[in-house]
Amino acid sequence: MVMDLAFSEEQEMLKTMARDFLTDKLPKEVVKEIEESEPGYLPELWREMAELGWVGLVLPEQYGGGGMGFLDLAVLLEEIGRACLPGPYFSTVVLGGLPILDAGSEEQKQTYLPEIASGETIFTLALTEPNARYDAAAIEVKATAEGDTYILSGTKLFVPDAHIADYMLVVARTDEKSEDEDGITVFIVNAKSPGISCTVLKTIANDKLCEVVFNQVSVPGGNILGQLNQGWSEVQKTVQRAAAAKCCEIVGCIQQALDMTIDYAKERKQFDRPIGSFQIIQHYCADMATDVDGARLSTYQAAWMISEGLPCAQEVAVAKAWISEASQRIMALAHQIHGAIGYSIDHDLQYYTRRAKAAEVTFGDASFYREVVAQGMGL
Amino acid sequence: MDFKFSEEQQKFRQEVRDFLEEELKQGLWQPSCDAWIMGFDPKFTKRVAQKGWIGLTWPKEHGGQGRSYVDRLILTEEMLRYGAPAGCHWFADRQVGGAILLYGTDEQKEELLPMILRGEARVGLGMSEPEAGSDLASLKTRAVEDGDYYIIDGQKVWTSGADHMNWIYLVARTDPDAPKHRGISEFLFEAGLPGVTVNPIVDITGRIHFNEIFLDGVRVPKKCLIGEKNRGFYQILHQLDYERSGMERLMGNYPLFEALIQYAKETKRDGKPLSEDPLVRSKLAQLKIELEVGRLHMYRIALVMDEGRAPNWESAMAKVYGTDFEQRLANTAMEIAGLYGQLSPESRWAPMLGMARESYLSSKGYSLQAGTSEILKNILALRKLGLPTQ
DSSP states (O other), X not given: OOOBOSOOHHHHHHHHHHHHHHHHHOOHHHHHHXXXXXXXXXXXXXXXXXXXXXXXXXXOGGXXXXXXOHHHHXXXXXXXXXXXXXXXXXXXXXXXXXXXXXXXXXXXXXXXXXXXXXXXXXXXXXXXXXXXXXXXXXXXXXXXXXXXXXXXXXEEEEEXXXXXXXXXXXXXXXXXXXXXXXXXXXXXXXXXXXTEEEEEOOOTTOOOEEEEEEEEEEEEGGGEESOTTBTHHHHHHHHHHHHHHHHHHHHHHHHHHHHHHHHHHHXXXXXXXXXXGSHHHHHHHHHHHHHHHHHHHHXXXXXXXXXXXXXXXXXXXXXXXXXXXXXXXXXXXXXXXXXXXXXXXXXXXXXXXXXXXXXXXXXXXXXXXXXXXXXXXXX | OBOOXXXXXXXXXXXXXXXXXXXXXXXXXXXOTTHHHHOOOXXXXXXHHHTTOSSTXXXXXXXXXXXXXXXXXXXXXXXXXXXXXXXXXXXXXXXXXXXXHXXXXXXXXXXXXXXXXXXXXXXXXXXXXXXXXSOGGGOOXXXXXXXXXXXXXXXXXXXXXXXXXXXXXXXEXXXXXXXXXXXXXXXXXXXXXXXXXXXXXXXXXXXXXXXXXXXXXXXXXXXXXXXXXXXXXXXXXXXXXXXTOSGGGTSTTHHHHHHHHHHHHHOEETTEEGGGSHHHHHHHHHHHHHHHHHHHHHHHHHHHHXXXXXXXXXXXXXXXXXHHHHHHHHHHHHHHHGGGGGXXXXXXXXXXXXXXXXHHHHXXXXXXXXXXXXXXXXXXXXXXXXXXXX
């Protein structure tokens, strides 16, 4: 094999199909409606996506999935980002399905994965807490053994889609004596269990992040995902994958912002000429395109490595650190070129602005990943 | 999609590294910034030529190795990583040979290519003139036909190659009546012809790489015309795509990056290594991130060339990105070194072999050479993004 940056024919087909489907189903009025609705997703659209094989795309065929790879998922996530699709796709597939596939027992996989693939159950990951950090020491929610069960208590914050989830992967501390990576366990928790209360937070992206309070929630010991006290490595893997997946969405988001901006610069006339004929606007657009391509190249490199099962902590860190800042530069210029019209809530640009801002800090911001890179450099 | 180097390519990279390590071990040269353009070492070039590493991508029937542009990028990346003195062959290898392969006559290929392959053609590029920088097509140097010769009169500036230059690749006006883009031709001739005066330019770093050249009735044999008469401007545009395309636009001062990391690890402030200072850590990591993104830009260009396309907007984009990075690297090194950054290499107090100061100064030229960043952004905006000119 030689290096190759092109999509496969199958990936091109997936991309086209996703673009057509989402263009048809998701005009921005619909995005707005969904964002403002209480559940934050359209159940009938969710079902259609499941029927198209999107929800099970990366799950093996034996569990009812499509048997495709993370790189294929990347293609789809880019289109989802471009279309601003609201809903629990990311939570269910990236934060629920993939960790179960990765670390679940055969029984767990057979129980949960087919339901995920068919769109019947919605999953999410309850990881972050009021301290709003992604490191192991930040995990304070406790799970205490009582016979064959564990009792969960504490608060998780910024949990996506918890209000509609059927199950949550809950990251909890099972060994009180430890304060870091040891003693962390991941539980598969029925989201409707007694003692769980959930409040949707109002966020910049209207993306239904929740506060989830666990008040003496009982979880069967059999619902441990992976090993007792050894859950952190899977959490890390999940965060890494989620960061890469978030990058894919943002590539779609900033590409669309660039495309819209170029179209606008060609159409909008001032001083009797298209503003895109002014060099300052041309250079802004050139800067945006360069940032988009850097984001695209580094994101797909990371996605390809995950797909190939290669260790890629550094590549993911490069991609997420880059895109977290590049996306902000891109959106700032997109607004500057759009002028006042882009400032209106009725203009499409604001959907991308809000999503890019939320994504900047989700699963690690630029500072977080610069530290990862610094460690990789031996600093 | 595949981001992996083949086994052969990994072996090749190792072979290049082993060669350069061995050279270093023998103390044949010191790594330095800008060595691809400032490092003149005819013996090193000869050894590189003997390895078959000049003309790597050229077809075998012309003495090349018929290898891919990705392979060549691996080679140049390693040369830059080690700061190897490749100035004697870089230009001929990068673009002059390619232009001859593309536009040259059979006779020119037979005569000139072997000389380049042997590392004996140290070519200076005679494009800019005092009144023709970014607006290259307004150049005034004239070439007038006279029997079997062209008589060339005019002046060039920022011609590369210092006093090592023995051939000049020159663009001159051959039809003063045609629209300015359509009356320009390319020539390749020996720098020692009567009427050629070469004056070195001492640059802002105090070093000499560039020259100004006066051409006073220089009689250039007609066989020195490269390609089609009056089509030279279009040929040059193509050649510039290649000139801008390489890793030297990202890693030209790479030795400074390694030195800076080392410096941050070894230098203590308040009893702690600088590398533990959160600000320093963050700056160095950011440079590394930018370097890695830049590498991907560069490999994309090589893949475009391997597809048989000239890398037009891709190399414009990558060169702006890469030279911005090189400038940030130099600026960051100066910031981190503080008062020490200003010291020149001769000072016993100079950290990082004085590379921070040198690179800071020379980096002012990075975003000007081979197309200013502004011209390159125009190219990107018009040719890739399709923005209107009026």
